[in-house]
Amino acid sequence: MQDTxxxxxxxxxxxxxxxxxxxxxxxxxxxxxxPEIYEIEKEQLFKKVWLKVATxxxxxxxxxxxxxxxxxxxxxxxxxxxxxxxxxxHHNVCTHRGNKVVPNKGFETYGRARANVVTxxxxxxxxxxxxxxxxxxxxxxxxxxxxxxxxxxxxxxxEWEGFVFINFxxxxxxxxxxxxxxxxxxxxxxxxxxxxTAFRYSTVLKCNWKVAHYAFSEGYHVPTIxxxxxxxxxxxxxxxxxxxxxxxxSTIYGAGMEAAPSTQVFAGVLxxxxxxxxxxxxxxxxxxxxxxxxxxxxxxxxxPNLLIHLASGCGYPGLSYFTHQFWPxxxxxxxxxxxxxxxPARNAAEYAAQVHVNALHRNAWLEDTATMxxxxxxxxxxxxDDMQLMDQEFLIRHAARxxxxxxxxxxx
Amino acid sequence: xxxxxxxxxxxxxxDLETLAQIWARPTENARNVVRYAATAxxxxxxxxxxxxxxGALLAYLGDCPAQPETAEQRNALMLACAYAEAAPHHELYGxxxxxxxxxxxxxxxxxxxxxxx
Ligand code: FES
Ligand SMILES: [Fe+2]
Numbered sequence: 001m002q003d004t005x006x007x008x009x010x011x012x013x014x015x016x017x018x019x020x021x022x023x024x025x026x027x028x029x030x031x032x033x034x035p036e037i038y039e040i041e042k043e044q045l046f047k048k049v050w051l052k053v054a055t056x057x058x059x060x061x062x063x064x065x066x067x068x069x070x071x072x073x074x075x076x077x078x079x080x081x082x083x084x085x086x087x088x089x090h091h092n093v094c095t096h097r098g099n100k101v102v103p104n105k106g107f108e109t110y111g112r113a114r115a116n117v118v119t120x121x122x123x124x125x126x127x128x129x130x131x132x133x134x135x136x137x138x139x140x141x142x143x144x145x146x147x148x149x150x151x152x153x154x155x156x157x158x159e160w161e162g163f164v165f166i167n168f169x170x171x172x173x174x175x176x177x178x179x180x181x182x183x184x185x186x187x188x189x190x191x192x193x194x195x196x197t198a199f200r201y202s203t204v205l206k207c208n209w210k211v212a213h214y215a216f217s218e219g220y221h222v223p224t225i226x227x228x229x230x231x232x233x234x235x236x237x238x239x240x241x242x243x244x245x246x247x248x249x250s251t252i253y254g255a256g257m258e259a260a261p262s263t264q265v266f267a268g269v270l271x272x273x274x275x276x277x278x279x280x281x282x283x284x285x286x287x288x289x290x291x292x293x294x295x296x297x298x299x300x301x302x303x304p305n306l307l308i309h310l311a312s313g314c315g316y317p318g319l320s321y322f323t324h325q326f327w328p329x330x331x332x333x334x335x336x337x338x339x340x341x342x343x344p345a346r347n348a349a350e351y352a353a354q355v356h357v358n359a360l361h362r363n364a365w366l367e368d369t370a371t372m373x374x375x376x377x378x379x380x381x382x383x384x385d386d387m388q389l390m391d392q393e394f395l396i397r398h399a400a401r402x403x404x405x406x407x408x409x410x411x412x
Numbered sequence: 413x414x415x416x417x418x419x420x421x422x423x424x425x426x427d428l429e430t431l432a433q434i435w436a437r438p439t440e441n442a443r444n445v446v447r448y449a450a451t452a453x454x455x456x457x458x459x460x461x462x463x464x465x466x467g468a469l470l471a472y473l474g475d476c477p478a479q480p481e482t483a484e485q486r487n488a489l490m491l492a493c494a495y496a497e498a499a500p501h502h503e504l505y506g507x508x509x510x511x512x513x514x515x516x517x518x519x520x521x522x523x524x525x526x527x528x529x
Contacts, residue, residue, distance in 0.1 A: 108523075198523075198524075199522070199523075199524055200522070200523040200524065201520045201521065201522055201523075202520075202521050202523070203515070203519045203520050203521060204519075225513075228504060228505060228511060228512045228513060228514075229500070229504060229511065231504060260499065260500065260503035260504060261463065261503065262459070262463060262466065262495070262496075262499035262500075262503060263499075263503075265463075265466050265467060265470065266470075266496060269470055269474070344478070345478040346478060347473065347474050347475065347476060347477060347478055348473035348474070348476040348477065348478055348480055348485065348488075348489045348492070348529075349470040349471070349472075349473035349474035349476075349492075350474075350478065351473075351478045351489065351493075351529070352470065352473060352489060352492035352493050352496050353470070353496070355440075355492075355493045355496040355497065356496035356497070356499070359496060359497040359500065360500060362520070363500060363511045363514070365520075366511045366514035366515045366517055366520065367511060367513065367514050367515075368515075369514075369515035370513060370514045370515040
């Protein structure tokens, strides 16, 4: 254990160190404003790096699948748990003439493949959930058909702690393990898979994906934007800065809010429960290492578009962790996804209390999302060329610099 | 439009049945319809009657499975969920059915929005 702590010492930074390393200069907004940059992001970034697209507990049984539309990679993907228990990802594209094998509604569609095959509705080609082309109606009428090379087109897919990532690069420059690097150690070991009760919200925002991403990447806005939902917020401390290759993280400490009377009653239900009470001891050892009791959550940016706020019940009552993802639909349109994860309620009172906490948090997200379209309109007006960033906004500075290095054709 | 009747509550909670008739709905989306249409005085009346009984209601629900088995249990849970979502409008948002200075709540899509308790 001591070894691991020592091994991760390099990721901890003080404010002067962060300033030293990342600078304090304003950051240009051009990467947000310029539609041509979005085209480069698609090719150089989203088609090259590992992207979280699912969780293992969304697909508990062999045959369970999820279709996810990813316009940022011009792709529809089929993520499915095979008969062997392994989760794979394929292009949701029939190798006959290109139809979608599994039709979908909206950006995410779930289903279960019967008999571990999926069948294209256009002409009935049948594929195994692990990819191979199994059968073709009137096969002899094709003259010659080499079925062995007509399986679904596979996409690199790997898991970390039950989070399923894909990489569109046919030969990814790094394995998922290498891409996550010390982030995987920092956040590893938490029982994510136990928190299977998920409340997921999404919306399509008229803004560039980075505007949405950056708005959720800092705590500077909390006392102002959340004056309604987090009244009397008694200070927020953003510290324990960590730089981890393309990823970065920091801790939000704070005395929290003056909970309303109803919140106190609902929180009482969750805090009295072993499953839902604050579990600082379950936090990985490098997160809140001194086990401060005003720990709220850890806020990392898993480059490029994932935030995992790990709370372990310490911040919002009963909330195990929550994630945000930001999927570009085009230069000025973004699909935002926010998911609150709880451990399953063991009785109806715990469930009602979770509904309350979820509603409070959803309301805070409504306050967050209120700024994004206005911010984008402002940036598109050309009135400002730079954003001014303070210390608590260092995740933005770091993400913007990392993005620049990808746009320039490199990686971190 | 007629709505199903979710007002019948377990023994000992008859005083909350009028509130249940107004607020109790099985899904988040259905409860949102009621919540969006509520006025400051609706929220105040809900809070003033229910809050003093919240401890008793949650104590009852603490003995019910997370997925209720009887209609009375379900109705009680629906009422508790409706209050869980409505209370902030009275306690934090000055009786507004919207979160002040926020994004249009109608544009948020909840995956679980049509899942019944
Ligand atoms: S396109 Fe799929 S079977 Fe023809
Ligand atoms: Fe926020």
